[in-house]
Amino acid sequence: MEVDFLFQVGDKIVYPMHGAGVIEAVEEKEILGEKQQYYIINMPIGNMQVMVPVEKVSPLGIRLVVDMFTMENVLFVFHHGESDALLPWGQRYRINTDKMRTGDVHEGAEVVRDLMRRSQEKALNTSEKRMLDSAKQILISExxxxxxxxxxxxxDLLNYAGDR
Incomplete structure (x- = not known):
């Protein structure tokens, strides 16, 4: 079975909706009678190990972590950027969910920033609290x-940056 490897052992990656981790190994596994190559990813936050089929990496949107310059830019915008206009919570929730699904660090940081700021003004509903916790963990992991x-x-970097 010929497989193109997008990532190598030791690469730091982000799995959208799950967080950042390090590829520990590439192993062939037989699951339900089908042999496939899998990335074995160690997710340091939550101390979890995830197996992702090599061929599913692109469709899942898995990407390398950003570089230091990009992360500094994300933190600057996180701290100084303007929050989205006040939208009804249902519309805001859909927009934020779409942003999280992209796996883009800027979009995820916007969700965290906006929900943190909103929570300082008014209590978040249960769905938005869960989204904030999840989005924050994903950003923290990267x-x-x-x-x-x-x-x-x-x-602490996020809590400081969330203040205005």
């Missing part, structure tokens, strides 16, 4: 790998 900081330090 911050940890890019900046080489602890989970607590990454959280």
């Amino acid at each position: 911050l940890v790998l890019v900046k080489g900081v602890t989970e607590n330090q990454a959280n």
Whole structure:
């Protein structure tokens, strides 16, 4: 079976809607009678290991973590950028869900920033609280790998940046 490997062992990647991790291995596994190559990804936050079929990486939107310059830009916009206009919560939730599905660090950071700011003004409903927690963990996981900081330090960067 000929497979093109998009990533190598040791690459730091982001799995949209799940977070950042490090490719620990590429292994052939037989699941339900079908042999496939899988990336074995260690997700440091949550101490989880994920197996993703090599051929599904592109459709899932898995990407390399951003570089330091890009992350600094994300944090600058996170801190200084304007929040989205006040929309009805249902519309805001759909927009934020779409942003999270892209796997783009800028879009995810916007979701975290806007929901953090909104929560300071008014209590979030249960769905938005869950979205904020999830989006924040995904952003923190990438911050940890890019900046080489602890989970607590990454959280502090976001809490500081969320204040206005």
